[in-house]
Amino acid sequence: MLRRISDRLDFTRKLGFRLGALLSVAILPLGLISLIQNFNLVREAERGVELALLGRTSSAAAGERALLQSALGSADALGPAVLDSLDRPGVCADLMRNFIERSATYVFAGFVPLDGISTCNSSGRSDPVDFTGSEGYQRFMAEPGTLVTSLDSGPVIQRPIVVVMQPLYRNREMLGYISLSLTTELLRSTHNLTFGTDGARIVSFNHRGEILTSDTDAQTSTEDILPRNMNLVDLLSRSETTFKARAGNGQTRMFTVVPAVPGLVYALGSWSPKTASVGLFQISRLGAVTIPMALWIVSLAVAYFAVFRMVLRHITVLRGQMRRFAIGNRSEPPPVLSDAPAEICDVSQTFHNMARILIRDEEQMEEAVAEKTVLLKEVHHRVKNNLQLIASIINMQSRVIDDPDARRVLRSVQDRVAALATIYRNLYQAEHLDAVEAGQLIRDIINQMVSASVPPGGNLRIQMNIETLILLPDQAVPLSLLATEAFTNALKYAGTSSGEEGPWVRISLTSPEPGRGVLEIANSIDQTDQSGGTGLGSQLIEAFTTQLEGQSTTGIRDNSFVLRLEFAVESGNMTPEGRNVVLTSAARAGARH
Numbered sequence: 001m002l003r004r005i006s007d008r009l010d011f012t013r014k015l016g017f018r019l020g021a022l023l024s025v026a027i028l029p030l031g032l033i034s035l036i037q038n039f040n041l042v043r044e045a046e047r048g049v050e051l052a053l054l055g056r057t058s059s060a061a062a063g064e065r066a067l068l069q070s071a072l073g074s075a076d077a078l079g080p081a082v083l084d085s086l087d088r089p090g091v092c093a094d095l096m097r098n099f100i101e102r103s104a105t106y107v108f109a110g111f112v113p114l115d116g117i118s119t120c121n122s123s124g125r126s127d128p129v130d131f132t133g134s135e136g137y138q139r140f141m142a143e144p145g146t147l148v149t150s151l152d153s154g155p156v157i158q159r160p161i162v163v164v165m166q167p168l169y170r171n172r173e174m175l176g177y178i179s180l181s182l183t184t185e186l187l188r189s190t191h192n193l194t195f196g197t198d199g200a201r202i203v204s205f206n207h208r209g210e211i212l213t214s215d216t217d218a219q220t221s222t223e224d225i226l227p228r229n230m231n232l233v234d235l236l237s238r239s240e241t242t243f244k245a246r247a248g249n250g251q252t253r254m255f256t257v258v259p260a261v262p263g264l265v266y267a268l269g270s271w272s273p274k275t276a277s278v279g280l281f282q283i284s285r286l287g288a289v290t291i292p293m294a295l296w297i298v299s300l301a302v303a304y305f306a307v308f309r310m311v312l313r314h315i316t317v318l319r320g321q322m323r324r325f326a327i328g329n330r331s332e333p334p335p336v337l338s339d340a341p342a343e344i345c346d347v348s349q350t351f352h353n354m355a356r357i358l359i360r361d362e363e364q365m366e367e368a369v370a371e372k373t374v375l376l377k378e379v380h381h382r383v384k385n386n387l388q389l390i391a392s393i394i395n396m397q398s399r400v401i402d403d404p405d406a407r408r409v410l411r412s413v414q415d416r417v418a419a420l421a422t423i424y425r426n427l428y429q430a431e432h433l434d435a436v437e438a439g440q441l442i443r444d445i446i447n448q449m450v451s452a453s454v455p456p457g458g459n460l461r462i463q464m465n466i467e468t469l470i471l472l473p474d475q476a477v478p479l480s481l482l483a484t485e486a487f488t489n490a491l492k493y494a495g496t497s498s499g500e501e502g503p504w505v506r507i508s509l510t511s512p513e514p515g516r517g518v519l520e521i522a523n524s525i526d527q528t529d530q531s532g533g534t535g536l537g538s539q540l541i542e543a544f545t546t547q548l549e550g551q552s553t554t555g556i557r558d559n560s561f562v563l564r565l566e567f568a569v570e571s572g573n574m575t576p577e578g579r580n581v582v583l584t585s586a587a588r589a590g591a592r593h
Contacts, residue, residue: 023299030295050242050256057256057269060202063190064213064267065260067105067182068148068164072261074099074106075166075178082111082120082178083170092120107157108181111168112137121179123156131155136163140177143208148265150184150212160184162212188213201225201270204260209233212265223248225270227255236266314340318348330359380427387421412488412537415452419445419484423477436476438517439466439509442483446507449484453491459502460494466509469517472570475548479519479567482544483507485537486521486563495526497559517569522562 012021078099085092096109100122110121116132123129131137134155140147147165154161161181168175191202191213201215203225209232214222226232227245235257247253247270256269314337321334333356337348391414398410426441443466454460471479487507494503505523512518541563545552550567 024296027296027299034295053242053254053256053269053271054258056200057202057267058258060192060200060269061204061258061260061267063192064187064204065265067187067190068162068261068265070105071164071180071182072146072166072264074103075164075180078109078111078178079166079168082168083175086111086120086175089119093122096120096122097124105182105186106180107161107183108154108179110156110179111176112179113176114141114174121156129156136165136179139208140165144174144177146264147208148206148212148261149208149210154181157181157183162187184213188215191215200272203268203270204265205232205268206265207233207236207263221248224251225253226268227253232268235268310341311344314344318344318351321348322351325355330362333359377427380424384421384424387417387424391417391421411453415449415488416481416484418448418452419480420477422448423480427473435470436473438469438471438476438479440468441476441480442466442507442509445480445484446487449487449491460491461502461504463504463506464508466507467511469509469511469569471517475567475570478544478547479517482541482548482565483509483519483521485540485544486519489537490521490523490561490563493525493561494523497524497526500524500559511569515569517567519565519567520562522557522560525556525559525561 078095081095082092085095092111096111099109100106108122110118110123110129112118112121112131116134116137117128117130119128121129134151136147136149136151136154139149144167146167148162149165150160150162152160154163161183164180164182165177166180167177187204201220203214203222204212206212211222211232214225216222216225224247226248227235228248228250230245235255238257241258242254242256244252244254251272254271256271258267258269259265260267317337325334333352334348336352337345340348394410394414394417398407398414401407401410422445423436423441426436426444443464446462446464450462454462487505490505490507494505496503503524505521507521508519510518510520541552545565545567548565548567550565552563552565554561554563556562
């Protein structure tokens with residue numbers, strides 16, 4: 001009998017049963033944990049609903065936010081124009097009327113001085129408009145500053161409006177305020193309450209707690225959608241922006257507060273319980289039981305069909321081969337796994353073939369790149385030699401010419417050709433052909449011109465402040481040529497200023513912020529020297545500035561002539577070439593590859 005019972009229980013020795021039993025014990029705590037987590041999910045769902053309501057309130061008030069921010073910006077923009085035309089009331093009034101005619105958003109624009117009598121407005125009246133009796137004027141004078149408020153009836157526009165008031169100052173003295181009016185209907189029409197928000201209402205109010213717009217109808221008043229016995233100003237100091245409270249009609253509603261215009265206007269979302277209760281994540285007892293059961297069944301299936309020794313250990317070896325190949329081991333293709341199942345062997349064979357092809361293609365590409373680099377450097381080298389030969393010929397020709405003007409012209413041409421030769425010398429000597437160190441290039445050109453143009457023992461002082469700046473060749477060439485022309489002009493017209501011991505020339509190349517470069521060349525001037533140049537250098541400087549897509553300025557500053565060039569930097573790449581490695585999984589402590 002015992003043997004018979006033992007035979008019936010023999011299936012318990014099978015691997016499948018043992019894995020199932022072990023996994024059942026392992027999953028039991030998970031099932032208990034899932035029951036606890038279901039209650040936490042309810043709280044998380046409520047938090048998700050709160051965040052969603054905040055987002056929907058912000059989205060619903062987006063149109064009103066845009067209109068008010070535009071009004072504040074327009075008021076700021078009108079300020080300088082009003083200051084220029086304060087002594088010309090007719091011109092100022094025409095300015096306001098033209099502004100209203102061009103804009104379909106505003107119904108009134110004007111400047112209201114501190115005495116409340118406005119002659120600069122869009123009303124079209126010939127006589128001044130008195131704002132002293134307006135509630136908006138009284139609210140502004142009670143607490144001067146930027147203000148957005150609402151009026152049941154405007155002093156000029158006899159209908160409900162929202163007024164944006166922006167103080168106008170001249171030398172820290174407040175003159176009054178710029179007033180822009182929008183209709184309440186326009187602002188309320190921008191409230192974007194999309195599908196699924198039945199019963200939702202949006203109320204906007206300013207930082208003083210004054211209601212600006214409200215989504216109400218014939219059956220609903222503003223008090224019915226606001227929290228009962230709560231001041232709107234107090235809502236701004238609450239730590240929670242989403243809360244439940246009873247409204248004026250006694251109904252419990254969900255309220256959300258978001259800033260529409262920070263510090264000035266806020267939007268209050270009033271949501272009915274039906275809209276706020278989205279019905280998601282309603283965890284039942286059935287769900288609490290089915291989730292652990294499903295987890296148990298799936299785990300048994302995975303344990304039954306995924307045998308460690310048949311799959312995982314071979315995948316581990318294959319993963320190690322891929323990692324070594326990814327980090328740069330290209331000595332030979334990885335070996336093919338021979339004792340793995342056919343499917344894994346097929347994958348290993350495919351990886352072996354792919355690695356062999358990649359190794360071959362990389363070698364061919366490296367050889368091609370190296371060959372092209374050598375050829376391009378040889379081209380730059382030969383161009384440099386030809387330019388130096390031309391410069392030497394010009395130098396020889398200038399020696400046999402007695403006319404000083406002709407020699408000066410040939411000298412300037414020689415300097416330009418020598419500058420080009422220096423550029424191409426730096427190009428073929430550079431390690432990376434797609435990047436040029438512009439600072440070193442300009443420093444070499446300046447030193448070359450100083451040694452050739454400044455006689456030994458001269459009292460001319462040269463000051464250089466040149467930072468490292470990496471540029472593409474398309475930018476480095478015009479920048480270097482521009483520096484050559486500007487430095488030539490500086491040497492030519494450098495004079496001794498009053499109080500100076502002698503003439504000086506200063507050149508600086510800096511990058512005040514990422515992506516911006518500044519080249520500045522200055523020279524001392526003699527105020528008694530009124531000689532002029534041919535203008536060719538200025539034309540070349542203007543042409544090179546256009547090539548750089550920059551902006552150059554010239555002028556006299558502190559007994560010196562200054563040329564300043566600002567341009568956008570298109571940086572080259574001078575970092576060492578390397579291979580970007582992406583591993584399929586993070587290496588773990590003790591892992592072997």
